[in-house]
Structure formats: C-alpha cells, structure tokens
C-alpha cells in the first residue's frame with residue numbers, strides 16, 4: 564500500500580513529506596494506522612547524526628498511538644480495531660531478559676531493530692524501489708507502519724490518541740524512572756536536570772510518590788511554570804548560580820539529593836547529577852541519551868563513598884504490561900498529560916515541530932495524520 568510519511572533521507576537535513584510503499588505485515592507482525600505521534604528529543608538526536616545507530620534513509624518517530632488494521636500470520640493477541648501504542652522496548656515474555664524478572668530490556672528483536680529492519684531482516688518500507696529503514700522498531704512518522712506483535716501494547720478503546728501517544732516514550736520514561744528504576748520513597752529529596760518531556764514526568768511522578776523537595780534545573784526559564792504546576796518545589800537556573808552548581812545543590816538539599824535524574828543527554832550534567840547526590844546513599848539515574856563518542860566521568864571516590872550511578876531505558880517499563888496501566892492512570896486523572904501537549908499539528912509540519920523543540924518553545928508537539 565502507499566502511505567504518507569516524513570522521510571529522513573540524510574542526517575542533519577529536514578524531513579521530506581512524501582508517499583512511500585509499505586509491504587503487508589509478515590508472520591508475527593501487525594499493520595497499524597498511526598493516528599498521532601509525539602516528537603521526542605531522541606528523534607532529533609538521531610536526525611542530527613549523533614546516534615551511532617542512526618541509519619538513513621529512515622522513517623523516524625517512536626512516540627505514537629494508533630489502530631490495528633491487519634495482522635500477519637500467527638498473531639494471536641491483537642485484532643483489527645484494537646487501539647495500540649508501539650513499543651521501542653518490546654516485551655516478548657519469553658527471552659532470557661524477559662524471564663529474568665530483572666530488566667525490561669527484552670532482547671528478542673533488538674539486533675534487527677538496531678539495523679532498521681523487521682525481525683526477518685527486511686524492511687516493509689520502500690521509496691521508489693529503494694529500501695527505507697525502520698526506526699526503533701516503530702517508525703511512527705507515517706500514517707501506516709508495520710510493527711512486531713511483541714512491540715505493541717493494547718490499550719483501552721476510549722483513550723485519546725493525541726494524548727496517550729506520549730505514553731509511548733516521554734511519560735513512561737519519566738514516571739518509570741522514578742517508580743521502577745530509582746524506586747523513590749516518601750519524603751525523599753529529588754533533583755531533576757532538564758525540564759522537557761521526560762524531566763517533567765520525573766517531577767510529576769516524584770510528587771505522586773510523596774517526595775519532599777523536588778528541585779528542577781533548566782537553563783530555559785520558560786520551563787518553570789509547568790514544572791511548578793506538576794510538583795517542582797524549587798527551580799534552579801544554572802546560569803544564575805554563582806559558583807559551583809553541585810555545592811549549591813548539596814546545600815539546598817541539606818546534604819545532597821536522595822535521588823537525581825539527568826534528563827538532557829549532556830555528559831557534564833550527568834557528572835553533576837551524580838555528584839549532587841547524598842554521600843552514603845544518593846542514587847543518580849541517567850535518562851538522557853548522549854551522542855557517539857561521548858563518555859561520562861567522575862572520581863571513583865564518589866562511588867566509593869556510597870553514591871550509585873544507574874541508567875534507565877523506557878523507565879524500566881515492561882511495555883505490554885505497564886503501558887495499558889499508565890493509560891488507565893491518565894484516563895482516571897492520576898497523571899497530567901494534557902499540559903505536556905503544547906501543539907497539535909498535521910504531519911506536514913513535522914519540521915516546524917523539530918524547530919520548536921530545538922528552540923525550547925514546546926514540551927511536546929503532536930503530529931496527526
């Protein structure tokens with residue numbers, strides 16, 4: 564079939580809206596009509612050329628929601644008409660990783676996902692006879708996409724696509740980082756670096772679990788108001804801090820953060836996020852994704868003296884199990900997604916959405932088809 568897509572032909576170039584060919588779903592695969600998709604910082608990161616796994620030409624997008632149109636042979640858990648959220652971290656429930664009970668990082672299709680193809684090694688997308696790469700196994704910047712069954716969470720039929728699409732990445736990552744990865748407890752002091760689509764969800768989850776101080780850090784003062792609405796108790800603009808930011812944060816939290824979260828992808832901030840943690844027990848969670856060649860550093864003494872450095876992918880969430888529950892939380896009014904949606908615009912304006920994100924004007928732009 565022919566579908567409308569925003570194609571990333573080259574790193575660093577605007578996406579091109581065009582018509583591409585999409586082959587039918589093969590065994591274990593599902594054809595999904597994408598109804599809405601967010602634009603996450605990670606899409607911009609890959610488009611920039613900084614992603615070591617970035618492949619071009621590709622159809623980006625990984626924060627979508629849609630409806631099942633057709634299922635391939637052997638698909639048993641989904642049928643036409645089901646509402647779904649594509650998962651860039653699948654949940655096969657059968658690989659060693661899934662069965663370990665220790666991680667959400669299902670590896671059943673990770674290799675082919677990283678190569679931009681479906682599990683059988685081929686792509687369903689092509690343009691003028693040339694193969695187009697899938698992205699993160701989801702490729703939601705197209706009005707139809709093909710996704711493996713194990714990478715689709717079935718959600719309730721009344722969930723609005725333009726909101727719950729954000730559960731496909733930013734919402735689940737931020738909330739999951741607090742609940743699954745850090746396991747923040749009542750009364751804890753929390754520091755969050757970066758108040759974008761992910762960091763704001765860290766903040767609302769920290770409030771949900773009963774954190775005491777919730778310190779938000781951003782160089783963009785426009786992020787302050789919404790962060791406060793979602794639960795931030797103290798705002799810090801590093802550009803207004805005289806002297807060392809780490810010392811300032813340790814003082815503000817009376818000894819250091821119990822938990823910190825780095826949500827920008829800047830390796831210098833990752834170090835600050837670790838070092839502002841409390842001696843003896845502070846835990847710092849790396850959420851941000853850094854570019855090829857970037858590395859983190861600290862004095863080993865920081866770890867010797869009890870600070871813990873961890874990371875999280877998709878907030879440690881097991882997608883097929885946890886995503887439907889997070890959709891329920893939204894529908895029951897337990898989490899705020901409405902305020903994270905800054906714009907809703909047609910896919911034709913995808914490059915405007917990227918520009919607005921780079922300029923720090925939006926939390927999330929939602930693209931519709």
Ligand SMILES: NC(=O)C1=CN([C@@H]2O[C@H](COP(=O)(O)OP(=O)(O)OC[C@H]3O[C@@H](n4cnc5c(N)ncnc54)[C@H](O)[C@@H]3O)[C@@H](O)[C@H]2O)C=CC1
Nearest residue numbers: 604605757758759760761781782826827828851852876877
């Ligand atoms: N580990 C995971 O599973 C996931 C990781 N990510 C990554 O998380 C990071 C955040 O993603 P989004 O929230 O979508 O990004 P975003 O672009 O919406 O927000 C980033 C925020 O960081 C702020 N910021 C940038 N430089 C700063 C600095 N030097 N000091 C303080 N604040 C600064 C910006 O003003 C902005 O508010 C990205 O690196 C993204 O790739 C995103 C989703 C999932």
Ligand SMILES: N[C@@H](CCC(=O)N[C@@H](CSC=O)C(=O)NCC(=O)O)C(=O)O
Nearest residue numbers: 603605614615616617652732852876877
């Ligand atoms: N391709 C990148 C890795 C990027 C990365 O870490 N992605 C996150 C999700 S970011 C979503 O917005 C993730 O889930 N990682 C786990 C994984 O298996 O990729 C690189 O190579 O640096």
Ligand SMILES: [Zn+2]
Nearest residue numbers: 603605732733
């Ligand atoms: Zn994302």
Ligand SMILES: [Zn+2]
Nearest residue numbers: 655658661669
């Ligand atoms: Zn698995």
